[in-house]
Amino acid sequence: MIIIADGGSTKTNWCLVNEEGKKVYFNTEGYNPYFVSTAYIINSLKENLPSDLPLESITEVNYYGAGCSTADKVQLVIDAMEQVFTNSKVYVGHDLLAAARALLGTGKGFAAILGTGTNTCIYDGKNVAHNIDSGAYILGDEGSGCYIGKKLLTDYIRGYMPEAVRKTFWDTFHLTPDDVNEAVYVKPLANRFCASFSKFVYDNNVNLEYSRNLVKTSFEDFFRNLVTHYPNYKDYTFNCIGSVGYNFRNVLEEVVTENGMIMGNIIRSPIDNLVKYHLELSPSHL
Template sequence: MIIIADGGSTKTNWCLLDDNQKKIYFNTEGYNPYFVDSDYIVGSLKKGLPQDLPLEKITEVYYYGAGVHNEEKAKIVSDAFVKLFTNAKIEVGHDLLAAARALLGATAGFAAILGTGTNTCIYDGKEITYNINSAAYILGDEGSGSFIGKKLLTDYVRGLMPLDVKEAFFDTYKLTEDEIMDNVYTKPLANRFCASFSKFVYDNNVNIQYTRKIVDDSFEAFFANLVSKYPNYQDHSFNCIGSVGYNFRNVLEEKAAQYGMKVGKILRSPIDDLVKFHIENK
């Protein structure tokens, strides 16, 4: 039995492939090693994995995760997995490689993630060959859910949000300015907290002009500060994975066109195409 998993900062999508290549899908929370340690991952998986999952029968685990930027961060995840999947060969890689493999397969091109966080790369059909650091949610992550959420929250605490949107926001979340500041600066997983408000931007029908501008400005920053910095970026099609890219794909497609890029695939999740990649390249 083989497990393939795509882990974002908020959610992890899992697929179990049995010996007959039957697929069983399930989800857990996300495990970004910049924000959680091995003990947290073990505890969460013991609660989140299906109770009838035959852990001892799993022989291979391929995990692609947000925040797995180096061996130190990969070890945090792998140390947790070896305690659960005791008979399995475990490989831990970056979620950006998962995105590239899901979007492009064995074809070279440009791939991006727009979910809780942001990432981008050039892929040669096997490996990532060029990556501009997204600088994470405090310094960068332009275009991401956390970037969009931060803009919304900033306007709210500064009193810059239009009154009709402010009333709808408070009716939805019942959050005071002090509570928002406390969640961002003193509680864990602030990136996930900020990103959660991108749903409000997506659902908003009170003042569409206001929230549309937040999304447009976020994607403008994404293309100006990241995408357009890749050499000959216009030679590639724009391919993207992630809930933010998928939910706001109409704005994203317009922005890509403004920057002279044809649009390829825009997917919510890579898991189906990632499983296909592993089956075809076993």
């Protein structure tokens, strides 16, 4: 039995494939090693993995995760996985590589993540060939759910939010500006907190112009600060994975076109295509 998993900062999608090729899907929270420890991951997996998961029969775990970009962060996750999947060989890669493989298979091209966070790359058909650092949620992550949420929260605490939107925001969350600042600067996992408000932007219909402008300017910042800095970026189609890119795809396609690119694949989650990659296109890294 093998497992393929795609982990964002908020959620991880898992797929168990047994000897007969049957696929079993399940979810846990996300495990970004910049925000959680090995012990945290172990405890969370033990509490949240399906109780009937045959851990002793799993021989291979292919885990791709947000934040798994340096050797020490990768090792942190490997240490956790090996404590839970005790009979498995464990491979840990970056979620950007998962996105590229899911979007492009063994083909070359441009791939992006627009979810809780943001990332981009040029993919050579096997590995990430060129990546501009997104800066994560404090320094960058333009276009992400966190970035959109931050823009919304900034408007709220400064009093810039249109009154009808502000009333709906208060009725929905009952958060004061002090509550927002405490959640961002004192409590853990501020990136998830900020990103959670992108759903409010998506659902808000009391001022569609305000919501649309918030999203469009976020995507314009994403292109200006990241995408357009790739050499010959207009030669590639724009391929994107993640809930934010998928949910706001109409606005995204408009910005893509305005920046001289052609829209390619856009999918919410890479897990199905990633499973296909491992089973059909490139069986086993181990």
